[in-house]
Every structure is written in C-alpha cells, then in structure tokens.
Amino acid sequence: MKIAVASGKGGTGKTTVAVNLALSIKGSTLIDCDVEGPNCHLFVRGPMKKVKDVSIPAPKFDLDKCTYCGKCADFCQYNAISVIGRKLLFFKELCHGCGGCRIICPAEAVEEIEHHIGVIEMNEGERPLFHGMLDIGEPFGVPIIRELKGLSDDDGITIFDSPPGTACPAVETMRDVDLCILVTEPTPFGLHDLKLTVDVVREIGVPFGVVVNRDGIGDDRVDTYCREEGIPLLAKIPNDMEIAKAYSMGVPIVVALPHYMELFREIYEKARGMI
Amino acid sequence: MKIAVTAKGNELTSEMDPRFGRCRFFLIVDPNTKEFEAVENKSAMATGGAGPQASQTISRLGVEVLITGNVGPNAFEALKASGIRVLIGASGTVEEILGKYDKGELEEIQGASVGSHSGMR
Numbered sequence: 001m002k003i004a005v006a007s008g009k010g011g012t013g014k015t016t017v018a019v020n021l022a023l024s025i026k027g028s029t030l031i032d033c034d035v036e037g038p039n040c041h042l043f044v045r046g047p048m049k050k051v052k053d054v055s056i057p058a059p060k061f062d063l064d065k066c067t068y069c070g071k072c073a074d075f076c077q078y079n080a081i082s083v084i085g086r087k088l089l090f091f092k093e094l095c096h097g098c099g100g101c102r103i104i105c106p107a108e109a110v111e112e113i114e115h116h117i118g119v120i121e122m123n124e125g126e127r128p129l130f131h132g133m134l135d136i137g138e139p140f141g142v143p144i145i146r147e148l149k150g151l152s153d154d155d156g157i158t159i160f161d162s163p164p165g166t167a168c169p170a171v172e173t174m175r176d177v178d179l180c181i182l183v184t185e186p187t188p189f190g191l192h193d194l195k196l197t198v199d200v201v202r203e204i205g206v207p208f209g210v211v212v213n214r215d216g217i218g219d220d221r222v223d224t225y226c227r228e229e230g231i232p233l234l235a236k237i238p239n240d241m242e243i244a245k246a247y248s249m250g251v252p253i254v255v256a257l258p259h260y261m262e263l264f265r266e267i268y269e270k271a272r273g274m275i
Numbered sequence: 276m277k278i279a280v281t282a283k284g285n286e287l288t289s290e291m292d293p294r295f296g297r298c299r300f301f302l303i304v305d306p307n308t309k310e311f312e313a314v315e316n317k318s319a320m321a322t323g324g325a326g327p328q329a330s331q332t333i334s335r336l337g338v339e340v341l342i343t344g345n346v347g348p349n350a351f352e353a354l355k356a357s358g359i360r361v362l363i364g365a366s367g368t369v370e371e372i373l374g375k376y377d378k379g380e381l382e383e384i385q386g387a388s389v390g391s392h393s394g395m396r
C-alpha cells in the first residue's frame with residue numbers, strides 16, 4: 001500500500017504526519033520526495049548514506065553534422081533549443097531530458113550524454129528512510145522523485161512525504177498512490193491551498209482524506225469545506241506546545257509523546273478503510 | 276527593412292506590449308512605408324523558453340530590429356545570434372513608438388534588460 005502525504009501550503013505538517021505515521025505502522029518504509037529540501041531525516045536517527053546517483057540524458061550537438069534544419073527546436077516542447085540561421089543555441093536549464101531531439105534529428109547530429117542531477121540516500125534504521133537530494137543549481141527534480149518511488153516496498157506499506165505546492169514534483173509524488181492524506185491548518189491560507197490541492201488530487205483520481213494540524217489556532221472553515229465537499233476528515237492534531245517542543249528538538253511526536261501514537265494509528269486505519 | 280514591435284493588439288494604434296517572449300502580437304513594420312503585418316505570438320503561452328522561441332519566430336520573418344519593453348537573458352542570447360538589434364525604453368502606441376524610432380529616441384541594448392521570467396510576473 002502506498003500513501004502520499006501532501007498539502008498545497010508549505011509548513012502545514014506534511015513531514016510531521018509522514019514521519020509519525022511511518023513510526024506508528026510496523027514494517028513501513030518512509031520515502032521523502034521533497035528533493036529540493038528533504039527533512040524527514042532530521043527526525044530519524046542515524047546517518048543517511050548514498051545509494052544511487054541520478055542522471056538525465058542531455059543532448060550534445062555535433063555541429064559538424066548539424067544541417068541547422070531546426071527540426072529539434074520545433075520538436076522541443078520546452079523550447080530548450082533555438083536554431084537561428086547557422087547557429088544552434090541550447091538552454092540547458094530548460095531541458096527536461098526527454099531525448100526527443102536525438103530521435104528527431106535527420107542528420108544524427110545529437111548524441112546523449114548523462115547529466116548528473118542528484119543522489120538518493122538511505123537510512124537503514126528500524127524504519128527504512130529514503131530521500132533524494134537535487135544538485136544545487138538544477139531546476140528539475142521530478143526524475144529523482146520517479147526513481148525514489150521505484151524504491152517502494154510493493155508488499156509492505158510505503159509512506160511518501162510530498163513536496164509542497166501543486167506543481168510537477170507534488171503531482172509526481174501523488175500519482176499512482178493508493179491514497180493521499182492532505183495535511184492542512186485551520187487558517188484562511190491553509191484552506192485556500194487545500195482547495196487547490198483537492199482540485200489536483202481529484203484530477204489525478206486518487207482517494208484522499210484530510211488531516212487538520214495545529215487544530216485550535218484558527219476557525220472551523222476547513223471542517224465546513226470538507227463536510228460540504230464530502231471529504232473524509234481523518235484526524236485533528238491539536239495545537240499542543242509539547243508537540244512544538246519535541247519538533248524543535250528533532251524528536252518525532254510519537255517518541256516524545258507516545259500517547260499520540262493512537263491518533264496516527266487511527267489515521268492509518270481510516271485511510272486503509274478508504275482504499 | 277523590417278522592424279518588429281511587440282503589441283497588445285494587431286493595429287498600429289495598439290498599445291505596445293512591454294513583454295517580449297509573452298507579448299500578444301508582433302507588428303512587423305516597414306519603417307519607410309509604414310506598411311505592416313500583425314503576427315500572433317505563438318510563444319505567449321509556452322511553458323518555458325518563450326523568449327528564445329519568439330526570437331526564432333521574428334528571425335524567420337526577416338526582422339532586423341526589435342522594439343519592446345524588456346528582454347531577458349535567454350531571449351537576448353537568441354536575438355544576438357540572429358543579429359537582431361534590440362531597442363527598449365519605449366511606451367505608448369505602436370505608431371507613437373515608430374515616431375520615436377524615426378527620431379532616434381530609443382535606446383539600443385547590448386545585454387538583457389531584465390532577469391529570467393520577468394514576463395510571467
């Protein structure tokens with residue numbers, strides 16, 4: 001079973017829910033898909049060790065063979081190639097590594113070279129944790145997320161901690177999972193971004209439920225919205241100073257405050273019932 | 276000679292569009308006869324690389340001078356490769372701007388005038 005923990009808004013508690021959910025489910029695997037700023041490892045003891053390099057194919061143009069026909073530039077959906085007269089310009093940061101320019105080139109002037117974009121690291125603890133690290137200056141982390149998702153335990157339970165937002169990295173994390181848990185906070189910003197994420201998850205077609213974090217700081221508009229939209233509310237995590245203290249020291253809630261384990265098990269049981 | 280002016284509409288009375296890669300139209304004008312052709316900018320909704328793509332478009336139309344609001348780094352590189360001169364510092368309608376061009380009141384730039392993605396803001 002694969003569960004993605006997501007949210008439109010950053011800082012709502014995705015990592016908190018993902019880490020504590022994993023610690024509350026025996027034999028689960030935790031995969032941090034926020035390759036631009038992974039942080040699950042801050043709450044899991046032990047070092048992260050590199051297990052894999054991630055590269056994407058990048059075109060290399062042989063200008064002796066190039067006829068400047070411009071077919072590669074016309075083909076490229078990301079406009080990473082410009083052919084102007086007898087000049088070819090390649091904008092590396094726009095390239096998604098699809099390899100189409102090599103296939104389309106009638107002069108066989110395009111060769112593919114491996115371009116390193118990041119690494120995958122692992123902590124072999126009691127709960128295995130994987131995360132990806134996008135190289136500094138690289139704009140596009142989705143290929144690393146794709147590799148990370150391939151490390152899921154097909155027979156067991158895998159929890160994905162999604163990047164924030166509703167763009168490609170979040171979509172890549174949420175697609176093909178069995179269930180999405182959307183974490184929000186009971187504030188106008190939390191509700192606004194929750195709605196955006198709900199639109200995306202509905203489009204993806206994955207069942208989902210909502211967890212309200214820091215319950216008590218705002219109002220009940222998230223409750224009203226979920227009720228009106230028929231979205232299951234899986235749990236509310238209270239705005240508890242003890243949770244904040246544990247968090248600030250990098251200690252998971254269920255380790256510092258074991259009585260909360262029941263709450264996370266309940267999230268899991270409810271989630272399981274929805275699949 | 277052909278001049279391209281980025282425009283919000285397809286007439287000489289249209290406002291200039293200050294964006295290059297994501298402008299609505301290119302008005303391709305002969306500065307001597309004031310004859311023009313409006314070309315819709317197909318790069319306006321590109322997910323990325325609108326600037327270089329727009330540069331290719333006007334280059335293929337035989338444009339030698341571009342008049343616009345601002346040009347980003349990728350677009351400038353492509354325009355430079357095309358040998359297209361870039362003039363900025365204009366505002367108003369396309370007609371008014373062509374008047375300023377005739378009087379030599381527009382500034383020619385030798386590098387990008389704004390950072391990446393300025394036209395998306």
